[in-house]
Amino acid sequence: MIKVELKGVGKTYTAGVPVLKDISLTVQPGELFFLLGPSGCGKTTLLRLLAGFLQPDSGTIEFDGQDVTRLAPEKRDAGLVFQNYALWPHMTVFENVAFGLESRKIRGEMREKQVMEALDQVKMADYRERKPASLSGGQQQRVALARAIAFKPRLLLLDEPLSNLDAKLRDTMRSEIRRICKSTGLTAVYVTHDRREALSMGDRIAVLHQGCLEQIGSPEMLYRAPATRFVAEFMGSANLFPVTVTALVNGSCKLDTPFGEMMAGKPSFATHPGDRLTALVRPETVRLGSVGGVNCFQARLEQGAFLGEAGIWELTAGDCRLTAHELCPPRREAGGMIQVAIEPEQIYLLEAP
């Protein structure tokens, strides 16, 4: 179990466009830490820097205080699960998993024991003599994971490990991977572009955007209290609209919004009347139908999409659009007017206009 620290890490490929700009972050011992972002945000580069396949142009990487920035990949003790698994087709499952132990001169019974422990962890012990080509995608995934943990690395790195699996298998593997990380107590860094993976599995998440760190925090914090517009939109569907603070009353804000006057909770940062801010309202907190109370307004139902357990509605009020998610959606006709309500505590204010 180690602490991983990145200090001011920057990386530019030959083209001159920086891939990573001044990234500083700390992964706590035993933490399952996520690097999340759209493709091209630099998350895989960051993971390859941790694995040692790339060297940063600036900044340092430390494992438990030891500077590993220039340390060769084979000396880092950081097991990596590759996106395409990278299982060697000419070796059996056992030989694949034993490779890291072989490199460390662990032989005989000890090696056998550790390989079988790892294979047991991923429930693949019965397949030890099989060649990777005869395994399904999910099984290969498990072997790749076993290979990365069998030699008891200091750090586990996972590069979009579930992206090649079908949706159902992904769901089971999510909880499996989290269980394995937690039971081994490994510090793990997990790269993904899938926010659901990050939200459901991670202890903490770092959101990357165009090579910059946007925000680090717990899944709940990133979802409910995003620091930037980008994070707000990347973590889930979001209604974002410009607001102006008109007054501050007893720990809440009075706002001028495109939907009329609204009340909201006071933000964590200091605000003054006249400040122009952005309001975030998650679609599932928008309530439709005959509801009363504060923050009520009329809107037109433009169109709806029926998803089975939920419905998505596109609404307009004035010239502003709003999306609402409804569980157990009742039948509604598009084109009519409807009463909409947003509770004050569901309006989150972002500092940027």
Added chain:
Amino acid sequence: MKPLRLIFMVWLWLFFVMFMAVPLYAVLSRGLSPALIVEALASPLYREGLLNAFKIALVTTGLVFLIALPPALLFDRFEFPGKSLVNGLMMIPMILPPFVGALGFQQIFGHYGVVNTLLGALSVGPVDWLGGDGRFYAVCVIEALHLYPILYLNVVTALANVDPSMEEAARNLGAGRWRRLSRVTLPLIRPGLFAGGSLVLIWSFTELGTPLMLGYNRVTTVQIFNGITELDGNPMPYALVALLLLFSGGLYAASRWFLKGGGTDGAMLMKGAGGRAAKFLTGLRGWLAAGVFGLITLAAGLPHLALVAMAFSADWYGTVLPSGWTLMHFQGALSHEIVVPSILNSLKYSSLAMLICVATGIPAALLLVRWKSRWTPVFDLMIMVPLAVPGIVIAFGYLGMCARYPWLNTLFDPVNNPTLLLAAAYAIRRLPYLVRAVCAGLEQTPVVLEEAARNLGASRLTVLRRITIPLIAANVVVGVLFVFGFSMLEVSDSLILAQKAATYPITKAIFELSQVLGQGTFLACAFGVWAMLFLACTLGAAAILLGRKLGSLFRF
């Protein structure tokens, strides 16, 4: 069955029965007689010949691995100054016919040659390089320096196809440079190593020109060659040819089997997201890397450089460089009575070979790629068999078949006019390369283009003429140039099948000239230079047309 397809199939069958099956049968039916084989193996002379052929093949293949692997790994791993240039230069030996190189080699290492003169200047006594085992190693070195590009191309391609994450995974698990190479990379490119290695092994096992030119006679191929003139009295060459064929056929079958059962395909097809960035070697290390390539090319080209120097030299005896320069030999070569006719002969044979190849290769490629049927695997085997059958076996088989069936002797008349047999021999051995080139073209051409034409009412023949062949024209041209170029400098078939001076092609003329005392060697060198220029032009044209894909022709 569609008529056009049926015609093609029948034509292919006829061609292969006539020029492959019958000659092989003629050889095997006589050569595989147990009594004859026992007699051949009992004779110390022939036993030694076979043993030496094996030894040449093994030593040559070993040398080829030593020569080809390091630059292939360098090429795959690193960027360095002049990389693409030196990589291109590495291919030059393919076009330098080793048997003329042997002439230059003798000039360098002969008793009064360049090396001994240099040693003499250092007061070191002359070394008898070509005495004792020297001649054996000379054969191996010359062949290895000629054949290494085959392995090099195979390895470079195999390495490029290995997913970089395969090695990264090993690195991530703590494996150092050598363990990554021995446990991951080399096992993964084993099919490439094996494919290239077995081609080299077969090739060097059955090479006739180089040992013959170097005067290394105690080897099976040369023994067969020398036995041809007295074939009526001594049927032993039949047994030797049968043994050569069994060995190369077995090796070829083993490699096909091995490549099919390899099971490493998984690592070849999946591509990592990033791909490997080759590390840039700067300064001295970069130049050293380029130097490795340069050194190999230089070593491979040195005998031929010596050949060129000999062609221009007035006299070269006991000096480092020729003691005078002259253009006389070029004139002499062109005015020699067998030279100009031999060029015309070669042009005639090679053009005919080219025509045969096109007429056979295009239908074959269509049957393999477009008009698949249950016969496709049979045709595939048929087309690829010539890769496993050494030239000397085919040429000998033609003679054997004419000896066995008098009506064939009347038909082909090999002694007085071997045109058809030589052209067929040239064609059939290069057919696999042409078919491969055409198949590649067909595979890259979408079928819908042909379907569109049929949809508009064109017949199969019209589609072929108006759509398919124009679209694959570039590939056909490349294949044809290849056939033509290599036919012009073909050695084994030419030496065996051309029996009268009036029918000699270029290579046999060079060989005969080199045997003439006095100015003969110099004339042969001058003629060799002409021939190399010729081959370089045709292959240069092919390389320009085909671009970097030239290497794909030399793979299984």
